[in-house]
Amino acid sequence: MSQKNTLPSFTPILIVGAGPAGATASLTLSHLGMEHLIIDKATFPRDKICGDGLDLKIPRIFKHLNRPEWTEELLNTPDIFLPAWGVRMVAPNGRATDNIYTPPADTKAYPPFVTAKRQDFDNFLVNKIASPYADLRTDASLEALRRTPQGWEADILYQNQLQTVACQLLMAADGDHSTILRHLQQRKIDRVHYASSVRVYYKNVAGLHPQNLIEFHFRKELPMGYFWIFPLPNGCANVGLGIQSRIAAERDVNLRAVLDKLLYHTPDISPRFEQAQALEPVKGWGIPLASRRRNCVGDNYMLLGDAASLVNPLNGEGIGTAMLSGYIAAHYAQKAIQRNNFTAQTLAGYEQDMSLRLQDEVKAYNMALRFDHKRWYFPTLNTLFALNIPNRWMKKSMHQWHNTAFEQEIKLRFLNQ
Ligand SMILES: Cc1cc2nc3c(=O)[nH]c(=O)nc-3n(C[C@H](O)[C@H](O)[C@H](O)COP(=O)(O)OP(=O)(O)OC[C@H]3O[C@@H](n4cnc5c(N)ncnc54)[C@H](O)[C@@H]3O)c2cc1C
Known part of the structure; x- marks a missing residue:
């Protein structure tokens, strides 16, 4: 980590926030050989209020970054990471069912979930950021933003001084209470x-x-x-x-x-x-929740993770989707730099790629909204559990997630348009 007291006056790409979204954007940009500055107002390790459940998107992304050894490291650090081999679901009437994942004999025995306190997991990710392409500054807080003809000027409080950094592309990964969302007047909660x-x-x-x-x-x-x-x-x-x-x-x-x-x-x-x-x-x-569609791109900026409202509305999982957004957004950042074109149009595919990935969960959540106030919401849930439908779905899904994580490429469908 750099000990320099001053920030650079210019960076092509500025990532604000080094949580799962920002850290993954940085790791991906380094993987692609793209220079960038990443700042976080916290020093790590730091807590983040969360359920601490990590899904299979994490090994999938590590694989795409050509870092399968990070998955091994995670599995071999039992004082920080705990493998969870399935899910217990308890219906409103108290009926509990344990869904245990048994990997097929010919596949890698990776659990469907891993748990880790966020202060440890986020620190694990941040410790991987060091690279010739990444300039990471912690205890560096974005305070204000101004538009310029080339992009943005960001006022950052660092080493007790307000310092100004100009950038062409801003990647906003500063979480649910995002300063950048407020600046863009998009923070309104639905x-x-x-x-x-x-x-x-x-x-x-x-x-x-x-x-x-x-x-x-x-x-x-x-x-x-x-x-x-x-x-x-x-x-x-x-x-x-x-x-x-x-x-x-x-x-x-x-x-x-x-x-x-x-x-x-x-x-x-x-x-x-x-x-x-x-x-x-x-x-x-x-x-x-991702069911509220936010404009994730505009001229010279992209929103990532919670700042982009990308949490799976069915189960509240947002770490994996935040990391996926970091991975995908970094590819669009590379495209913008290569074309020297940072317009919303150049970046639009990022938003389309992300919404494609969450569309099934968003549809299911919007359907559930029709029943949320009805008297038969809980009786229906009990009936579904009695018919074993959620448990059968969970068992099938755990196998699908495993297959997706280790066998399927993350396709960027709109990158070359
Ligand atoms: C109670 C709860 C339970 C949850 N349980 C789960 C779960 O079990 N599994 C799951 O997958 N998801 C869960 N989620 C969702 C998950 O926590 C988030 O979706 C995830 O943290 C999003 O990551 P992020 O990188 O977008 O944002 P964050 O993790 O919030 O990171 C944002 C970063 O930006 C930095 N920052 C903020 N403002 C500034 C600024 N002005 N300047 C510089 N840096 C700044 C912050 O310090 C922080 O490090 C849960 C959420 C909650 C609230």
């Missing part, structure tokens, strides 16, 4: 396409599955949402819940009170927390 959530780390939760299944509990208290328990390394667990923000507002749902009730006053869950210790106070954060 509560139908946004989830409110809380998380707390615990130690010694009872009843975790020996194969570390991640648990989704669909509860009457949480229409269009769920309560989760995700086992973590060292006997810890990430415990939390999320719910669509419109429902939370309309029904005046107090997330912390619901969590407290579930953990300490619910016969099927509370016994598991009798001997457990909370390791921190409950913390909250928002989840911007």
